[in-house]
Amino acid sequence: MRVTAVTVVTCLLFAQSCAAVTGKGGKPNVLFFVVDDLRPALGCYGYQNVVTPNIDQLAARGIKFNNAFVQQAVCGPSRTSFLTGRRPDTTHLYDFYSYWRTAAGNFTTLPQHFKESGYFTVSVGKVFHPGIASNFSDDAPYSWSVQAYHPPTQKYKRKKVCPGPDGQLHENVVCPVDVKSQPLGSLPDIQSADYAVQFLQNVSAHSQAANQTQPFFLAVGFHKPHIPFKYPKEFQDLYPLSTIHLAPDPTIPLALPTIAWDPFTDIREREDVQALNISFPYGPVPKQFQLMMRQGYYAATTYTDSQVGRVLAELDQQGLAANTVVVLVGDHDFSTCPELCCCLCSDRMVTWRAPGVGQVQQL
DSSP: OOEEHHHHHHHHHHHHHHHHHHSSSOSOEEEEEEETTOOSOSGGGTOTTSOOHHHHHHHHHSEEESSEEOSOSSHHHHHHHHHHTOOHHHHOOOSSSOOHHHHTOOOOOHHHHHHHTTOEEEEEESSSOSGGGGTTTTTTTTSOSSOOBOOGGGGGTTSSOEEOTTSSEEOOSEEEEOGGGSGGGSOHHHHHHHHHHHHHHHHHHHHHHHOOOOOEEEEEEEOTTSSSEEEEGGGGGGSOGGGOOOOSOOSOOTTOOGGGOOOOHHHHTSHHHHTTTOOTTTOOOOHHHHHHHHHHHHHHHHHHHHHHHHHHHHHHHTTOGGGEEEEEEESSOOEEOGGGOEESSOOSGGGTBOOEEEEOTTO
16 A cells, blocks of 8 residues: 555654643644655665664664655655645646645645644644745745744755866765865755754753743654755765666666656756766766765765764753654655656656654654
């Protein structure tokens, strides 16, 4: 049986609410991770070559959905779908260019429901798709108790910050970096994790000082492993190119309809890809660059896992884990198409599958 990301979230939250009724902690807190373009290429899903100890531990202690699918393999409509509980054929939103409250219906969102139920709701990083898809406000004031936080370094996403072999900086798709040399000396997901950690520290301190028991719904959205693969370069060391393998069947099916192929135009805009002079629309992509793409995706995934681990460790450190349900989902898969180029807006099944794991402490 297939389940959707909406089902994953609903089941876990229902389970925790039942636990709270019989438990001693009152209303449970919720820590909700949303990871951009995360496919189930994780240790807990059988990918032993991918280093994801924190997500693996979360899955081992909780619930892992093996057959979870999103409603569309595009960030905006997928997030609108699982955050409103409506399928795209109800919202009629299939891209990034419309706000559901004005284009589809005044639907209550998941964080809005918690907010209206007495929760303090906080958005960190990419939770709703930014821009017009969430009314340029992350659905404020409906969904969040305070203004959504977006890491300042995200504005450098399309800047020339990737060191090249020529000693110059470029805008590349594969972009391992020295974090200290980056603008503001950080990266977006590091800043988002910093903000989430600080929030948990403040919640704990405030609760102890004022006996404040208002529960929280903390949503943390990490940008990686979405392109560009910009991550601390030490994570690349975990994946030597000599250990990376090409896709088992890198050829394009002979009967593939043209409309079913994504020519990866967004990736073609990057300087390292432009230098390859790949023919349009089918390639081929040089095998060495295929390996580098796979290496970059795995390294970016491990980098994100490390940030998930930082937030989970702080949750435990502040004594909040026992009364907090933790959910982690991907907004859709990241398809490495034949010849290893990335097709996000694809109708291939691989792009619709996403990980779904969660932990309910009191059950």
